[in-house]
Amino acid sequence: MSATSRSTVGDIVTRSARRAPSAPALAFEDRTWTYRELDDASSKVAAALLRQGLVKGDRVAAFGKNSDAYVLLWLGVAKAGLVHVPINHALGGAELAYIVQQSGARAVFADPALLDVVRACGAPPGIAGSLRGAPPAGELAPGAARPAPLPDEPGDRDVLAWALAPGDADLVADEVDDRDVAQLLYTSGTTGEPKGAILSHRALVHHYASAAMALDMRASDRHLHALPLYHSAQMHVFLMPSLLLGAPNWIHESVDPARALAALASHRITSFFAPPTVWIAILALLERDAEGAGSLLKAYYGASIMPTPILERLRALLPSLGFYNCFGQSEIAPLASVLRPEEHDARPASAGRAVPFVDMRVVDDDLRDVAPGEVGEVVYRSPQLCAGYWEKPDETRDAFEGGWFHSGDLARIDAEGYITIVDRKKDIIKTGGVLVASREVEEAIFTHPSVREVSVIPLPDPKWIEAVTAVVVIRPGAAADEASIMAHARARLAGFKVPKRVFFVDDLPRNGAGKVLKRTLRARFG
16 A cells, blocks of 8 residues: 555554644653654664564563553554554463464563563563663662673663664664554453454554544543553553544653542643543542542543442542543454443443444354344454454354354444443353343442442353352451342342352452452462
8 A cells, every 4th residue: 555545553643743743742841742742652672672683573572561652662662563462461470471482473572571581481582671670779679689681682672772872763664554453452361261353553543533433532632541551441441542643641650549539630631531430439538528630520430330320429529521431352352332421320331333434243153133122242343353363263264254253242333323241151140040141230239339340251160050159348347248238139130140158258259450350369279
């Protein structure tokens, strides 16, 4: 494709830089970047990556927490025609090694504090470097030496140093086509081994346009990004569409509700994304002191339904705040549908309607549309979709059977096109010969006044084959036992849906997007 008509990830920042070169683009800790500076710096990173001997199509893994350097590596990889492989920085050992090896990553760039994890994973890359220099002395354990370089890690192989180097970028890269692969986005692996969704530049650019329109984004927005950038939600639903529009962005290394709330006031933040668990923590702080949060206009959330009482309490404190429920999955880059602020009152449990570049249906096993109100599987066609799973032809064939992408989500759809998620296909519990949606049981138990969080899973049972089992987190200062949870559920559900067992834990295991890792719970209690 000719450069005169292409649209790549790298082109997004270049266009914003030409349109508003002096506008603030990115801030992290004490560093700030205008759009011109961000464009120039990412081109320097791209040129430096190619000087390492990497060639078009090589995979480059990113293994770190949020930072400006993390964003610069992503943009540099895209401009160089390489393929970005983001990896959850909480992984290690065999999990890290699997993604490095399965993706065929030739290079890994990590936070300095994580370089030892890369060394120990058993799959050292051919090229290794750091994202943002050596760790400050205060971050080293008493008496600890600074980490030694990896075998092929010269001291100057550092993304931030490349970005801050004086002079021009001098980028000479092979022509990047918008049909080229930009990223291998590994699924969260909540139910099994992660798969690398193959996302092209074209898919991502379409996605950014969808997100910007569906989420009412403007260049005048002021975004705070605190959820992990290795996850597609924070990177592709919020940061990249914001850079497309030329808006200012503040990045936090990780999510801290108190720090996020302070940032709302100090930076006059208007837009913030977090899962309901974080919004619940922010609400507790706001109920003590809501001063300074009045600039916030757009509250984005995903990973689960926002409890109606939480919405009502947040609205009472911040009457101008609009809520957007964002739903999707990695394979569609990831935003598929949105429930807008004005739609929450009528359909508080809905995941909304499809975003502009997504064709969404709810179908039966024969790919026929189900009647309104009936349960079926959500399927998609979209230019946002991945091209398949990296080196997994069988899984790719199954996912795209019949010419539609099969999401694995079960839902109902109404006559106006709004979907309500029932459950993941893999989370349906087959107990005593009948099917139970874990989500329905979770919603019933969540209304117990002592319950802060709940996850419902199947566990092997000699009588029921799969026993409905609840794993519950109790609110601080509250009390409940198995009998009270079961009685509460029995008053709201058919008898066969009531949990046979209840376990109590301090916290539920979650991935970077805030989704509960049910396979971890099954392994622990099964």
